[in-house]
Amino acid sequence: GAVVSQHPSRVICKSGTSVKIECRSLDFQATTMFWYRQFPKQSLMLMATSNEGSKATYEQGVEKDKFLINHASLTLSTLTVTSAHPEDSSFYICSAKQGAGDTQYFGPGTRLTVL
Amino acid sequence: EDQVTQSPEALRLQEGESSSLNCSYTVSGLRGLFWYRQDPGKGPEFLFTLYSAGEEKEKERLKATLTKKESFLHITAPKPEDSATYLCAVQMFRDNYGQNFVFGPGTRLSVLP
Numbered sequence: 001g002a003v004v005s006q007h008p009s010r011v012i013c014k015s016g017t018s019v020k021i022e023c024r025s026l027d028f029q030a031t032t033m034f035w036y037r038q039f040p041k042q043s044l045m046l047m048a049t050s051n052e053g054s055k056a057t058y059e060q061g062v063e064k065d066k067f068l069i070n071h072a073s074l075t076l077s078t079l080t081v082t083s084a085h086p087e088d089s090s091f092y093i094c095s096a097k098q099g100a101g102d103t104q105y106f107g108p109g110t111r112l113t114v115l
Numbered sequence: 116e117d118q119v120t121q122s123p124e125a126l127r128l129q130e131g132e133s134s135s136l137n138c139s140y141t142v143s144g145l146r147g148l149f150w151y152r153q154d155p156g157k158g159p160e161f162l163f164t165l166y167s168a169g170e171e172k173e174k175e176r177l178k179a180t181l182t183k184k185e186s187f188l189h190i191t192a193p194k195p196e197d198s199a200t201y202l203c204a205v206q207m208f209r210d211n212y213g214q215n216f217v218f219g220p221g222t223r224l225s226v227l228p
Contacts, residue, residue: 002161004158006158034216042220043202043218043219043220043221044159044202044218045218046216046217091156093158093159095158095159102146102147102149102164102206103149103161103164104149104161104216105161106151106158106159106160106161107158108157108158109156109157109158111156
């Protein structure tokens with residue numbers, strides 16, 4: 001139980017284009033999903049918290065107009081990196097919280113490379 | 116300022132050589148402490164949640180303990196497949212849930228056969 005998937009697992013795009021990453025909870029309903037970014041040999045940095053049916057809450061320093069988050073259903077949240085630049089290249093990981101529990105279950109991550 | 120640190124940064128063990136990883140935290144109001152395992156290029160895998168000082172959790176060769184200032188992840192007789200980065204994360208009591216979950220930098224464990 002508590003399986004989270006992400007798609008795509010890897011994406012390479014040209015500078016200036018937009019990329020959408022999907023995060024799905026496969027066997028549970030997730031009222032809250034989280035988006036993290038992880039640079040090589042560094043820990044996870046929370047970007048934003050996504051609640052189903054409401055606007056995402058972004059961490060300080062994260063541009064909400066650049067990283068668009070949509071949590072359209074209890075099993076799907078999307079992160080769109082708009083006008084991507086090479087410095088946006090990173091490992092993006094989502095997680096989901098199951099019901100009222102505190103534990104976050106993580107997806108396998110998406111490796112974004114912007115050329 | 117809320118802070119989570121982990122030590123050592125990296126640890127190399129021989130197969131069967133038991134050891135402990137440390138997670139120290141300075142936070143205002145601990146709600147819970149989480150241990151995750153992360154393999155290269157993958158998302159973290161949930162291991163344990165600890166909520167109060169004195170609590171212990173076990174799973175196979177791993178045992179997690181919690182005090183008021185730190186948590187230990189004990190690895191007994193490790194095997195090469197235990198090699199991974201072990202992350203701890205601290206959840207604090209906050210009004211805004213999204214701002215109260217902080218990860219430590221991780222400990223990279225290598226177990227040699």
